[in-house]
Amino acid sequence: MLDGYKIFMKKFNISGEQIIEFGINETIFIPKSKANEEWKLLKENVIKGNDRVYVRGYGRDAKGTELYMNLYKELFGHSMFYQDPTNNAEPTKILKRLTGYSRQEKSTIKYNPIRNYQVSHIFGRTKNPFLFTAPWNIVYVPKIMDPFTGHESKGELTEAFQKQFLLHFYQYYQEYIEEYNSIMLKLKPEVEKYLYGREGLIVSQKFKEDTLLQFSPIIC
Template identity: 70%
Template sequence: MIDGYKVFMDRFNITEDQMIDFGLKETIFIPKNDVYDEWQLLKENIIEGKERIYVRGYGRDAKGTQLYINLYKELFGHNQFIKDPTNNAEPTKLLKRLTGFSRQEKPTIKYKRIRNYQVSHIFGRTKNPFSFTAPWNIVYIPKIMDPFTGHESKGDLTNVFQRKFLKKFYDLYQDYIEDFNEIMHELEPRLMHYLSKEDDMISTKFREDALLQFSPINL
């Protein structure tokens, strides 16, 4: 089998270890010391509904988003959940503010400019309000590494990079991830009760997706 990634790397004398090392070292993430306050505030907002909480849309053209909005209301008892206008605007704002890096084209004094980086959720679960804007779950990653992080990518190098990528940030943010996991375990009975309802709107596909979105993070 001919692997297009391997052909490219062989042509330019790039080893797999060099590619993986580049991807890990050049990813821009929020320093662990800056995560605590944002994480506490996010949890408080979700539980108490004092301010808007942004979430990612669900389904084609986000037409199924109301299914998740209904679920959030059932779990948390308020209507402060709103779809992110671009499906990544709020995570991008948070990264910009807490890393000091911006993808804006116009120069600014406050932020360092970057180009050809994309916002990525390390552990996914973007329809879970606890993880969509969690400061421990979002990074800027060089776009050149996208082939090794995307769902459509396959191959040994992709598998190795993804394992090391996830482990690096799991180890870095372990305390916060364990806190997230504890919350997911606490929510499980209410989640299962809601998803077990006889409701034509709650399809098997939605049930499966919701269970994945609210699952604990394990490597």
């Protein structure tokens, strides 16, 4: 089978190991020293409703977002959850503020400009209010790596890159991930009760399956 990626890499004498190393090393992430307070504040906002918590819209044209909003209100007892206006505006703001890099054309006193980087969620689960803006789940990835990170990408190198990429950041942010996993395990009975034991709730099987995935622990 011809693999367009392999043909390109062979043509320019680039190894798979070099691609993987480049993708990980050139990803811009939030250091733990700055992620700690941001994560603590986010947890308090989700649980107590002290301030707005943003999530990504659900379904085609985000028409199913209300299904998740109802779930959040039931789980946490407040309505301080909001759909991100662009589905990436809030994560981008956090990355800009905590890394000092901005996808703008000119440098400023506060920010250094970057170009051809995209905002990416390392572990996904963007309908989970703990993870959409978690400082340890969002990074700037060079756009040239999109062939190895996109959902439509396939092949051995794609699988190898994604596996090592996830493992690298899992190990770096492990203390936060383990705390998140503990929260999810405690929430699991309440999520399942809402989906399968709530009288009068009419939702699709697809929504139930997606919700269980969104509120699942991170395993690497």
